[in-house]
Amino acid sequence: MAKNITIAVDAMGGDRAPHMVIEGIAQARTLFPNTKFLVFGDEAQIKPLIAGFPELTSASEIIHTTDYVSSDMQPSQALRKGRQSSMGLAIQSVKDGAADVALSAGNTGALMALAKFMLRTMPGIDRPALISPLPTLRGESVMLDLGANVECDSNNLVQFAIMGAAYVRTVFGLSRPTVALLNVGVEELKGKDSIRAAADILRESRHLPLDFVGFVEGNNIATGEVDVVVTDGFTGNVALKTAEGTARLVTDLLKRAFQSSLSTKLGYLLARHGLSSLRDHMDPNNHNGGVFLGLNGLVMKSHGGANAHGFASAVASAIDMAQNDITRLIADDLNEITHADDQRGAI
Amino acid sequence: MAKNITIAVDAMGGDRAPHMVIEGIAQARTLFPNTKFLVFGDEAQIKPLIAGFPELTSASEIIHTTDYVSSDMQPSQALRKGRQSSMGLAIQSVKDGAADVALSAGNTGALMALAKFMLRTMPGIDRPALISPLPTLRGESVMLDLGANVECDSNNLVQFAIMGAAYVRTVFGLSRPTVALLNVGVEELKGKDSIRAAADILRESRHLPLDFVGFVEGNNIATGEVDVVVTDGFTGNVALKTAEGTARLVTDLLKRAFQSSLSTKLGYLLARHGLSSLRDHMDPNNHNGGVFLGLNGLVMKSHGGANAHGFASAVASAIDMAQNDITRLIADDLNEITHADDQRGAI
Numbered sequence: 001m002a003k004n005i006t007i008a009v010d011a012m013g014g015d016r017a018p019h020m021v022i023e024g025i026a027q028a029r030t031l032f033p034n035t036k037f038l039v040f041g042d043e044a045q046i047k048p049l050i051a052g053f054p055e056l057t058s059a060s061e062i063i064h065t066t067d068y069v070s071s072d073m074q075p076s077q078a079l080r081k082g083r084q085s086s087m088g089l090a091i092q093s094v095k096d097g098a099a100d101v102a103l104s105a106g107n108t109g110a111l112m113a114l115a116k117f118m119l120r121t122m123p124g125i126d127r128p129a130l131i132s133p134l135p136t137l138r139g140e141s142v143m144l145d146l147g148a149n150v151e152c153d154s155n156n157l158v159q160f161a162i163m164g165a166a167y168v169r170t171v172f173g174l175s176r177p178t179v180a181l182l183n184v185g186v187e188e189l190k191g192k193d194s195i196r197a198a199a200d201i202l203r204e205s206r207h208l209p210l211d212f213v214g215f216v217e218g219n220n221i222a223t224g225e226v227d228v229v230v231t232d233g234f235t236g237n238v239a240l241k242t243a244e245g246t247a248r249l250v251t252d253l254l255k256r257a258f259q260s261s262l263s264t265k266l267g268y269l270l271a272r273h274g275l276s277s278l279r280d281h282m283d284p285n286n287h288n289g290g291v292f293l294g295l296n297g298l299v300m301k302s303h304g305g306a307n308a309h310g311f312a313s314a315v316a317s318a319i320d321m322a323q324n325d326i327t328r329l330i331a332d333d334l335n336e337i338t339h340a341d342d343q344r345g346a347i
Numbered sequence: 348m349a350k351n352i353t354i355a356v357d358a359m360g361g362d363r364a365p366h367m368v369i370e371g372i373a374q375a376r377t378l379f380p381n382t383k384f385l386v387f388g389d390e391a392q393i394k395p396l397i398a399g400f401p402e403l404t405s406a407s408e409i410i411h412t413t414d415y416v417s418s419d420m421q422p423s424q425a426l427r428k429g430r431q432s433s434m435g436l437a438i439q440s441v442k443d444g445a446a447d448v449a450l451s452a453g454n455t456g457a458l459m460a461l462a463k464f465m466l467r468t469m470p471g472i473d474r475p476a477l478i479s480p481l482p483t484l485r486g487e488s489v490m491l492d493l494g495a496n497v498e499c500d501s502n503n504l505v506q507f508a509i510m511g512a513a514y515v516r517t518v519f520g521l522s523r524p525t526v527a528l529l530n531v532g533v534e535e536l537k538g539k540d541s542i543r544a545a546a547d548i549l550r551e552s553r554h555l556p557l558d559f560v561g562f563v564e565g566n567n568i569a570t571g572e573v574d575v576v577v578t579d580g581f582t583g584n585v586a587l588k589t590a591e592g593t594a595r596l597v598t599d600l601l602k603r604a605f606q607s608s609l610s611t612k613l614g615y616l617l618a619r620h621g622l623s624s625l626r627d628h629m630d631p632n633n634h635n636g637g638v639f640l641g642l643n644g645l646v647m648k649s650h651g652g653a654n655a656h657g658f659a660s661a662v663a664s665a666i667d668m669a670q671n672d673i674t675r676l677i678a679d680d681l682n683e684i685t686h687a688d689d690q691r692g693a694i
Binding site: 233238249 | 483565590593595608614616618619
């Protein structure tokens with residue numbers, strides 16, 4: 001039987017907070033009627049908004065604070081001043097066991113710093129990773145790390161592979177996700193030592209519930225060649241933002257193209273129904289739900305520019321992960337790989 | 348007065364070689380009537396093709412060889428077996444001073460290995476870099492290194508900045524290009540030590556003919572925030588391929604969208620004139636001409652999938668760089684920075 005999930009929501013994070021957040025959880029609530037929300041933020045602003053959604057009144061509890069983390073606050077500042085903010089208190093409620101997962105559309109660097117400091121990494125994980133779904137030609141894949149760690153060694157990459165596969169099993173429902181390490185295509189170079197060493201470990205880990213297929217290149221991210229793309233946080237952050245920038249470039253050029261003459265404008269009117277499916281597929285709101293994996297507790301990041309629909313889809317992912325207890329899944333897989341190492345060591 | 352340029356052409360490299368190559372140089376020849384071509388490859392195939400372009404007969408000389416570098420040849424194999432190939436002999440002619448620049452649409456890894464081995468890096472440059480123009484919202488920018496070096500230190504990055512700026516001054520004709528280092532956006536991390544150290548050196552190098560503006564993120568590549576994006580070869584290769592993959596994803600989804608109904612098909616017919624300008628802007632043939640900078644001699648790489656028009660535009664870049672003597676420009680800028688260091692050291 002599905003467990004009833006409690007979500008700690010930072011009502012003050014995101015470009016259109018708190019309206020967007022409250023509308024988002026209201027939308028999610030209609031789909032997941034057993035979910036409860038702890039809503040952290042300024043009661044004077046939040047209470048009237050919740051009153052607009054009768055389905056929320058019994059399902060939500062406001063925890064009042066006027067402190068909040070601004071979008072330009074440095075992570076170091078957030079660590080000093082943000083513990084009593086709506087973001088900090090939401091994370092604290094996960095630590096205390098009052099909520100199953102914390103969700104914020106606020107400042108990513110601050111959220112990462114606070115989550116790492118307050119929850120600490122789980123046993124067997126050296127560094128947490130930021131993971132997010134991405135649109136591909138085949139549907140969706142995930143990539144990690146997207147910026148939590150600039151430099152990664154081979155063990156970090158192996159741990160990311162395990163965490164990424166656990167995410168895909170939980171959120172996408174695939175029993176044996178395909179996993180690859182992001183590498184460069186120029187043959188002679190064959191990538192960095194850390195990547196080759198991680199590949200060696202993963203190739204020998206056939207007992208894990210994932211299918212390691214070797215290396216992919218940057219262009220294979222968008223084709224959806226594999227379910228999980230594993231890389232260090234520097235490369236992952238650059239690749240994610242390069243993909244976002246390129247998608248915007250093409251769609252901006254497309255808009256210009258449609259505006260260029262009467263004929264193209266008419267063409268747009270006729271084609272717009274079809275074009276909306278393209279827009280839907282590329283819309284970050286439909287692939288919303290970055291997660292910090294590897295901590296003693298679940299913390300999710302929604303896009304800062306998300307709309308209510310986008311925030312609701314982040315809530316849906318949060319429920320999935322909490323119900324499937326992704327933290328335990330990761331711990332089990334880590335045990336597998338450690339146990340296998342012990343056996344090899346004993347021979 | 349413009350110098351007459353001689354280009355060493357590998358006629359056997361590229362998906363549609365040698366036809367595409369010969370047609371490409373014929374197109375370029377009509378625009379640059381004083382250019383001469385040394386055409387390396389199988390005379391039996393090349394001679395009849397050249398006969399089809401009367402303007403080429405007096406402007407080209409065939410240097411016969413049946414050896415060629417296949418697209419799947421490893422760089423190490425190319426170093427052993429490729430010296431007498433059409434690619435190897437084209438590079439050798441640059442070394443011997445018979446040609447001003449070598450141009451190939453063949454195997455990138457092999458071309459890089461042969462060029463580096465045969466020409467060696469120029470004084471003051473520790474590692475060559477692969478640079479290429481990219482389409483942006485503002486027009487074109489360049490990025491380097493795109494895959495020649497997996498690991499780079501701060502001096503490598505500074506040298507790349509100088510070489511990239513020299514490329515933009517030569518090929519785009521800008522007197523003081525804007526230059527930035529590619530970095531991640533998560534503030535706390537502030538990127539790698541090597542990147543921060545390179546930024547410190549570039550900030551102090553105001554005497555160089557470039558405008559160093561600090562850091563950019565992945566999404567700023569496509570917006571064309573700066574003229575020159577500097578990064579290590581691993582990140583650059585991933586970013587370039589991620590951008591190519593994303594552009595293809597969006598255009599593939601666009602094609603699907605236009606095929607989805609009678610109305611969208613009709614819309615496409617009306618809009619296609621405008622859409623062709625989008626296609627032109629994103630077409631790699633219109634941004635063709637990767638160059639290995641930092642060697643004692645110029646070697647250019649055309650896209651393997653280039654058509655004749657694309658190859659002709661690579662020839663045009665090659666002529667630009669050879670006429671402006673980009674190798675000397677880079678040497679002068681390196682002198683500037685070394686000289687400034689000496690002066691600081693003497694104080």
